[in-house]
Amino acid sequence: MKFANKVVFMAGAGSSAPGWSIGKATCVTLAQHGASIVAVDSNISAAQDAAEEAQKAGGKALAVQADVTDQASIERAVALATREFGGIDVYVANAGIGKIGGVAETQTSDLDRIYQVNVQSLLTASKLIIPHMIQRGGGAIVTISSVAGIRYIGYPHLAYSVTKAALIQFTRMIAQEYATLGIRANTVIPGLIDTPRIKKNVWSAFSTDGNEQEVNDKRNQQVPMQRMGTAWEVAKAVAFLASDDASYITGTELIVDGGLTGKY
Numbered sequence: 001m002k003f004a005n006k007v008v009f010m011a012g013a014g015s016s017a018p019g020w021s022i023g024k025a026t027c028v029t030l031a032q033h034g035a036s037i038v039a040v041d042s043n044i045s046a047a048q049d050a051a052e053e054a055q056k057a058g059g060k061a062l063a064v065q066a067d068v069t070d071q072a073s074i075e076r077a078v079a080l081a082t083r084e085f086g087g088i089d090v091y092v093a094n095a096g097i098g099k100i101g102g103v104a105e106t107q108t109s110d111l112d113r114i115y116q117v118n119v120q121s122l123l124t125a126s127k128l129i130i131p132h133m134i135q136r137g138g139g140a141i142v143t144i145s146s147v148a149g150i151r152y153i154g155y156p157h158l159a160y161s162v163t164k165a166a167l168i169q170f171t172r173m174i175a176q177e178y179a180t181l182g183i184r185a186n187t188v189i190p191g192l193i194d195t196p197r198i199k200k201n202v203w204s205a206f207s208t209d210g211n212e213q214e215v216n217d218k219r220n221q222q223v224p225m226q227r228m229g230t231a232w233e234v235a236k237a238v239a240f241l242a243s244d245d246a247s248y249i250t251g252t253e254l255i256v257d258g259g260l261t262g263k264y
């Protein structure tokens with residue numbers, strides 16, 4: 001029970017379509033180890049689904065509707081977390097969005113919105129959560145970037161890539177600033193992961209007509225291990241970095257990609 005008496009603030013806890021997203025699998029993985037989960041998502045039914053799965057896994061859980069770009073709603077979520085569970089020990093910044101396309105296809109407004117969700121939200125929530133971690137003598141922050149933030153992986157995903165790159169450096173900065181206060185901050189960098197979101201949002205990079213088999217085959221073949229990763233494989237990496245097993249690890253990244261970045 002590595003997370004017994006630990007409270008986890010999971011931003012982007014749900015799944016954007018039915019099935020196992022990274023956030024939901026992480027809620028369950030941490031709950032299995034005794035964590036109390038604050039499942040935060042802009043989509044309340046997605047938050048409720050994640051909270052229910054965490055409860056089934058044996059943890060306490062609370063579903064909260066909050067948009068990570070809306071300071072007031074994150075303030076309410078943090079207040080609820082501390083009122084119900086007494087504090088926050090772990091913050092996972094998992095909410096992320098993107099838009100397929102390069103310079104020509106990306107509008108300034110796209111970049112603004114994607115930046116707000118993928119990067120600015122980390123500032124908003126960190127300002128609110130870190131004081132609670134300090135009160136408890138420390139904590140762990142895990143941000144979820146992407147291989148697209150460190151490599152060009154074959155298709156233009158401009159706004160997503162630059163914001164996921166920024167997220168990595170942002171996390172390193174937090175690690176330096178709070179190292180003496182017992183707060184660690186690290187990034188998990190997933191590769192091509194088989195979550196419901198890819199069928200919804202990124203299929204156009206792999207198929208002209210959204211053929212699911214074609215999307216899956218191309219993504220599988222691109223990876224040295226010849227398969228996409230699962231949400232559970234990413235969740236285990238998040239759990240490691242969030243746990244005391246990673247007590248001397250801060251300001252760094254853990255790539256979970258079946259060897260993909262080694263190809264580029």
Ligand SMILES: NC(=O)c1ccc[n+]([C@@H]2O[C@H](COP(=O)([O-])OP(=O)(O)OC[C@H]3O[C@@H](n4cnc5c(N)ncnc54)[C@H](O)[C@@H]3O)[C@@H](O)[C@H]2O)c1
Pocket residue numbers: 011012013014015016017020021022023040041042043046066067068069094095096097117144145146147189190191192193194195196197198
């Ligand atoms: N699936 C992949 O192949 C892959 C690869 C690399 C990185 N990632 C990253 O992992 C994370 C999770 O990916 P996933 O595939 O599980 O995605 P997902 O879309 O299924 O899950 C993300 C959740 O975040 C929520 N969310 C989105 N915007 C929000 C906002 N403004 N406020 C609050 N909640 C919000 C969504 O409602 C959804 O429930 C994302 O940051 C994504 O960029 C995914």
